[in-house]
Amino acid sequence: MILIRIRGSSSSLHRFRLNVSAHVFYKWRQSCQAPTFNFAAFSSTAASRALNIIPVEENVGSLYAPSSEIKKCNTLNIQRENLKNGLREDDGISARLVDICAAAGELDCAFQILNDLSGFRYSGSWNKVISLCIEKKLHGEVSSLISRILDKNVTLDDVALANILRACSGVKVGFHFVEQVHAKIIRYGFSTNQHVCNPLIDLYLKTELVDSAIQIFKNMGTRDSVTWVAMISGLSQSCREMEGILLYCEMRKLGVFPTPYIFSSVISACTKVNLYELGEQLHAQILKWGFSSELFVCNSLVSLYSRCRNLTFAELIFSEMQHRDRVTYNTLISGFAMQGSSEKSLELFEEMHTESLKPDSVTVACLLGTCASMGVLHKGVQLHSYAIKAGMCSDIIIEGSLLDLYVKCSEVKTAHKFFLATQTDNVVLWNVMLVAYGQMGDLQESVHIYSQMQNKGLQPNQYTYPSILRTCTSVGAIDLGEQVQTQVIKTGFQPNVYVCSVLIDMYAKHGKLETAQKIFRRLSEDDIVSWTAMIAGYAQHDMFHESLKLFVEMQERGIRSDNIGLASAISACAGIQAFDQGRQIHSQSVVSGYSSDISIGNALVCLYARCGCILEAH
Template sequence: MTLLAKSLMVCESIQLLHSPLSVSLLSSLCHSLTCKFKPHSSLRVFSFSNNNHKLNSAGFSCAATSHVYDEIPLNGTEGSNSVGVDFLRLMEERGIRANLQTYLWLLEGCLNSGSLVDARKLHCRILKLGFNGELVMCDRLMETYISCDNFEGAVKVLDEMAVRSLSSWNKIIQALLARKLISQVLVMYHKMVMNNIDPNETTFAGILKACSYGDVGFDYVKQIHARIIGHGFDTAPLVCNLLIDLYSKKGYVDSARKVFDKLVLRDSVSWVAIISGLSQNGREEEAVMLFCQMHTSGISPTPYVFSSVLSACTKVELFNMGEQIHGLVFKGGFSSERYVCNALVTLYARSGNLISSEKVFSAMQNRDGVSYNSLISGLAQSGFGDRALKLYEKMQHDRLKPDCVTVASLLSACASVGALDKGKQLHSYAIKAGMSSDIIIEGSLLDLYVKCSDLHTAYDFFITTETENVVLWNVMLVAYGQLEDLSQSFEIYRQMLIEGIIPNEFTYPSILRTCTAVGQLDLGEQIHTQVIKTGFQLNVYACSVLIDMYAKIGKLDTALEILRRLKEEDVVSWTAMIAGYTQHDMFSEALQLFVEMENRGIKPDNIGFASAITACAGIKSLAWGKQIHARSCISGYSDDISIQNSLVSLYARCGSIQEAYLAFEKNDSKDNISWNALISGFAQSGYCEEALQVFSEMNRAGVKANLFTFGSTVSAAANLANVKQGTQFHAMIIKTGYSSETEVSNVLITLYAKCGRIDDAQREFSEMPEKNEVSWNAMITGYSQHGLGIEALNLFEQMKQLGLTPNHVTFVGVLSACSHVGLVDKGLAYFDSMSKEYGLIPHPEHYVCVVDLLSRAGLLNEAKEFIEKMPIKPDAIVWRTLLSSCTVHKNAEIGEYAAHHLLELEPEDSATYVLLSNLYAIAKKWDFRDQTRRLMREKGVKKEPGRSWIEINNSFHAFFVGDRLHPLADKIYDFLAHLNTRAAEFGYVQDCYYLLNEVEQEQRDPTTYIHSEKLAISFGLLSSTNSRRPIHVIKNLRVCNDCHNWINCKGGISVVKTSPALFIRGILIGDGESYSKISNVRDDVESRTTFNSLIHESKNCGVDDKMGGGSYKLWLLMRVSTPSTNVRQDPLRWVTPTYNKCFT
């Protein structure tokens, strides 16, 4: 039998006792029953007790109940107080007059039940009885009207009060605040001020809470703060704590910090408020420093303080500090506190340390929904969706119901692992649980369907939601942006504007990213206009994407201008600008901006560090790159894959092969980008053989090559002039489906041009579905390098007619073309048009081209004057170009002038001494020549000996100057003597100036001193008599005039004519700076095309018949610059182990 049933039995016995004590006891019991049960219970007590007794009015209270007990049969409708009114009427019928306390209890019943009708009836009776003058009655009436959502009635009661005390104002403010009626709270506060009622601490506490809940501006908060100071409550801990919390929530952290610093009596709430406020506003480091100040001051942190500071440590740079604070938590004995443990679980989960996160979670004794949500969210964000879903099963086993945060995290987990079916089950649960309309759930559901590529369901779900939610519109924009579907993205954006949805700071970045991805930059600039019109021109999210867009299209000045206008220091915007400079090879500018960013106190993120290291790789500054890498490790990015990839590229491009391999091997998460970084780094630093070896290792590792892989490997093959390897890559490109990619076609054009197959380059260019500026530049440069200047210039004019704007690379090819064909005036006009027509500031390489243009034409004085008038300081290449031409044109005076400036810039470069020595030899100034040689010896400068390599049957053979170490040396020299005899018949005369310049005076015997390329060509003929492929020789130094004359004499091909094989095959010589292809062809284009096809493949029959007859002309088909670092540094690297015996 329950206590209630026993009490009722006592009441029934009391009615037989007929004593005042029984009446008093019954009244008290009635009051207690009305506080716990429905009004009908007190009515039941009254019905059996009032037959014989007149109870005092305290026994006739009628209040609503909050719980139902099965033992008491109740009638009537729950939530109604009509029984209380009937009860009052029954009292009056019995002649019992209700007093003040009776009406207070009756109003309490209306307050709890929310019965406005009964409240008004009681109010009328109160007015008739004159109880409205009582302060306690007025307060209860106001509370009752507020509970019935009748704010006007409450205000009317307040206005009609004869004496309105501060307590009354505070009570109505607190009642309104309890029901989150924020605007009404502020109205009452305003009326209170107008009535000259001085607020107290309780009043300001309520107003500050209302401001915290509501949407009030900074000026209004400052007014409240001023009044707090005016009334002397600026040192009250309760008020100050609420002020700190209010300023923090509104984003005015500096004001919050000022209040905290002035607060003398700080309690744990004060520390929690300021630490959490700083953390929530992106000032996590300051929050942690404040915690350290608290700790060193001897103030013992509470669990809530630990929870707040651990939340601040979820920032990447503070993960280590969070681990140290975990130690303080353990020492303080708070390891079992649920709030602290939840913060630790979140900390470790966000830092990616899931082992520690799960360890803390497992040790918790009282897990709640927040505990599970923290770990589930961390697992989902780290890509462990399966584990997150398993943890949800454990949560269900613990009988904890998921809330909106749980479901949203689980949906993210499903999206990360593609568990669409499980996600749909969660969708059904959200609908049944009434969560489907939650804004976070809607966004997560839409994200699920988008990431699982179910756009049809995503769109159907989108149109069924509240379309006023701008977040969902943004998700759809992102979805179509990821598919690079600009038309659908723009349609969503247009429909969004039609329906009156106001874009926010995340809308414009989504559509701008899509414009950038698909190359619709004109539309991107139009969207930029909308950004300005809607007032988001200074928004960090929009600006960061705008900077990225303009940087990618090369409008770096516009991007920098946007960055400079930003008032907020945003790491993403600065990083986008640095990356833009890096992408356009402006490495020095990128590093300057990186330094400026750090000086401004902006801490770089992983992308910023990676871009800076890439810039160091671009300028080959290994020391600076290592320093930046060290700072990235200190910042907690030691394991970041983007930084590791950039580090690999740094070492590779700086020529540190072993360190590059070590950095590559340390990367436990190698992906395509990691392999590409190593391959491209080697290729760009001249280690092309290593690049191709890494590509082979990549294939053996089962990693699929992508677009960037083929770009680097084909470039490496092009730099080696390895057409065989290049064509193999071309075949792989076709098989993998990249043949239609513009970037791949561009490197293939360069490959074939560098390998002498200009027709194949032209064919690849013509068959390209889409051409960009790089495509045209590659073809123009190819024509120029082949001496086809007219074709190069015609292509340049076609490029301009199509509306394409030439850039710096274009003009290098154009000026070089003019130089090859001797179009001096036209070349100078093109150079002048760079700045006047296209706004391009000439780079050093353009000045080199002009010097070469003038020098080749014999205008050495003009070239000298041009150099002297250059707006920039001439570099070594400019002077070397002039010196080389002086050697050709035998101008010792200007040559000495050029050599003097060149030696000032590069006093240790042997090439300068060799060129000057050759010049003196040609001019027969042997004394000056000998002085130059002595100067070389005195300074320790050594001329690199000439060496040549030739590939026979997939193996390389090397030859030195006058080399007799080869196993077939006797046969080679005999055959070479035969070739020399035949060459003399065609007019070849040995040029002794170059030969005698190579050796000391006592060794000058031209009959025994033979250059290495002659030996290589002779060996090639002996070893491949049945082949029709060109003789391909690689040399570490420039081919001298004598060797050129040996092959070409008086318009004919002397050595080629000595051998029918060479007559068909031709010779391809690659020296330290260029490749030259020498073949015998007819003058007309048709015969030239026919000959090219023969010399490339040699598969057609009747070659001798096709080539026979007619006049012949020497065609210099290719003359291109290629990196010779490998050959110059270590030529033996090219020789396979099988043929090392050739050097013993």
């Protein structure tokens, strides 16, 4: 078996084309059985240099070259002993071989080489293997590799530490792990070094240890633009967007020049917290700095304008871009999808192909979402087959979107079959099924799903609770609803507006208006659904004065009522025979475009009939 073959003349090593089969080399090293082995009397340094000049790809390509090809090569011979003594313990060569193994995807082989070499210092090779683990999603392996590096107690320089940190950042590592690396950093005296601190900040932010990141940031001696980007984008991604935006302001105050990276991060933060005006101001800055044709900057701008429903502008930026990528399309597609323009989204999907861009799972998920909400089953089914062909059906987001499609299009049987076929521990799927059974008014199945998911160890989330509670409300299972509420409190879950509004609705509908009122008053944000639930609840239980009082309060706060709120208020007026006020609300509802709404119509008939205006009632 041939291990190393060197083509070309032996006189000039640098011109050699050397092909190494790492796998074969390792096998040989393992067995130590001499193959028909040829090598010239090269020193280990020379051989190492030779290995270094070969592009890795070529080695990979020749990994399984046919033997006839090998014979054609001008092969140089060496002694097996030379290799054994000269190469085996040499870090440089081993490092290179690990690189080659890593590039060839021969993970086991790379592991073995690293393992066998007792005196192997840290080198970039560890990183190559770590990257490979990340690529192959062998997350457990990465952590154990890094642990081994740390355990080896070797001296790590700043570059090495930075590489380790970046490797950690690619996988989900626990905070104890990050802290362990951090301890090393402090020990080696790099705690203010920007090359180390930048990836450390990034890692802390990804591990959701935001305050640790801020601490490091504050202690840093010099900060470069990478530091600022890491902080601003990291804060934005950790739902602390405002702090990110404020940090940007601080940065500008300090006279630090913005970069395209900075702009896309801060624009994204603005988009997330609906600070559209600020986003537009930043757009002006972008033009001023001449970054308006940067791909990432444009993408964040398309996202900004899509989210503030200025799709005309989003489309304009999109069309003026010289280069678009998949994300550009996905952003605009999701913009149109959110607006309910499923046709426009689907057009863009087709257009992607003309630019040779391949739609990914994000694209398909967006499109499935719009098909589901528009009830366009046939398009959704087409997308399903596209997803199968593209091999993205195991993507959890695609699974969720597909199940939602079938549920929303009332394909209950298909949905159920699909659900049974998935076998994942994806909470979204359970939540969607909960909605499905709730829609059918099937409390028994809903409860079954609800308890089964918890038996599987899945925590109900902000989508789960409103779903089960809504079903309880609609079928009148208040006791059960109360049990769920107790559970919410017991688990320490912070109820959001959806949970609160459905609780308010449940209690209000079933006459427990004081309880409903308590939850309502504790709600910090103005939520139209909660207001309506209260107003309707009072009216329903003949507490007309309370109902009207709340209706007036809502209007004073500048909240526009929906049809149910208006209808309830009119009913309340009828109840206390407040004819003029009822008439006023009637004209309001006409202005709001509810003149043909059935619930308002019924309330009006009641109002005019009770006030003796039979003609108007008619």
